[in-house]
Amino acid sequence: MVTLRKVITGLLALGETELKKATDEMDSDNLVSLLSARGIEVRGSLDGEVTGVFYDSRQAGPGGIFVCIPGLQADGHDFAAKAVERGAVALVVERFLDLPVSQVKVKDSRSILGHLAAFLWDWPAGKLRVCGVTGTNGKTSVTHLIEHILARSGRTVGLIGTLGARIGEAEFPGSRTTPEASDLQELLAEMVRRGAGYAVMEVSSHALDLHRVAGCEYDAAVFTNLTQDHLDYHKSMEQYLTAKGKLFQCLGQGGRKTGRKYAVINADDAAAEQLKAWTGVNSVTYGLRSEADYRAINVDNHPSGVEFDVQFPGGQVQLKLKTPGMFTVYNALASFAVGMQEGLEPEFISSALAEVKGVPGRFELVEGKQPFSVIVDYAHTPDSLENVLNTAREFARGKLITVFGCGGDRDRSKRPVMGEIAARLSDLAVLTSDNPRSEDPMAIIRDVKQGMDRVTRGYLTESDRHQAIMLACSKAASGDIVLIAGKGHEDYQEINGNKLPFDDRAVAKECLGRLGWY
16 A cells, blocks of 8 residues: 555655665654755644555546646635545645645655556656657657668657657557657556556656656667757747756766666757756767768758768668768767667668658658649748758749748747748748647737748738648649648647647548649
8 A cells, every 4th residue: 555655755765775774664743853954844644545646637536636726827725625526635835725635745746657657657757768859840750760760670669749659559649749748657656567668758848947857767868959949938049958858967967767868969059068068977979070970971862862971980780761961860870879879780780770761740641643742741940841842842843832821829939930041042922821829820820921022922811721731722733842740640720729630641632632633
């Protein structure tokens, strides 16, 4: 039986065996005194049985600990009574509440959630080799490539990211790049239960800053790049980098594991040296620069993929991937470096990468009978949009037509930047809506047009995304490329708090059918 006392003493020790042993043997009065000395106050009994930890009152159940988290839009303290009604036996709070259950008052309840869940799930990250991938762009592709390499070598691998979670063949839906702390720990525990030896996960800057990965010890950290995004939250690129850097700083700080830890860093990014300085473990680099440990040379980009040689300490091998673009070169280099660091042979890694057909919503071709290409991509930042447009431009025999927009309730400063990029690099840009959320779609479009108006090329505006895709396809001729950017794998439009069904790929097929091409 797990009691509240055991949970609290486990948190207090946080892996310090001698301290945990000492607190296990203390009487309640002395334990409360020690907790108080460490800034933790307790009201009520510590003897109640605990069965789970929750941050959403709608999910709370009998025997649960409900963690009251002050959020950006709502305060968990306001929902504590509902959690108690549903059977919660204890609360973690930042201020005591007038409720008839045990309460543990801490300075930062959000930072406690992950550790609580990790304790209750018996520290699952300690039973896995955990690889975290962070960066503005490329996280999803890199994690999928790493997963495939490891799975191809016979390992059972768990994957967590923007597309949800997967453990072997089992799929688990998700709504965030990195799940909330308690959900993450439950997923890691399920990986352990299903016999996984590895967990490969995307780690967003929000997750690092909001302690969603608390209680998760990493063995490897991968950095893809740092370009403008999320400045509505982080306020500056320096703060954005600092958030990303937490993943690399934690690699060298104690922990429960004894295995080798390492960092894999993009040498061509300006943030590389800072990240290397922050991590206390061995780091290897990748890129096109001569000093990179894993360096791409002889790059051959073509419509059906990319081929290049990778030079590494002690050898060289050719890599072939089925997705074109320089972003694919970087993604492949990062995953190749992880495979090598995990002890796999370079030729084996090369053969595994050659098998990967692609990642959903990443430069994904919409097949049909049309004499032009239709490509759907998740590009929703200035850098990713510019990269994907440059890649499409390389293969367009005719015009490059781009459908794009910017999301609502997000970084407004990137809107005119993306507008300028789309107008400059496209022969025709069709500006439309993309997850406006609580904002007026036309207000977002006006922000984007400020950048588009700096460019003399023409563009069209159609706020209805379905009609915008139809318009772009109707304007396309033989040899053209229609690029539909921003949503990629997403199957919804988020409007005024509602997620309405919408999949760019399905809508493109419908439009092609109405035009007689599908």
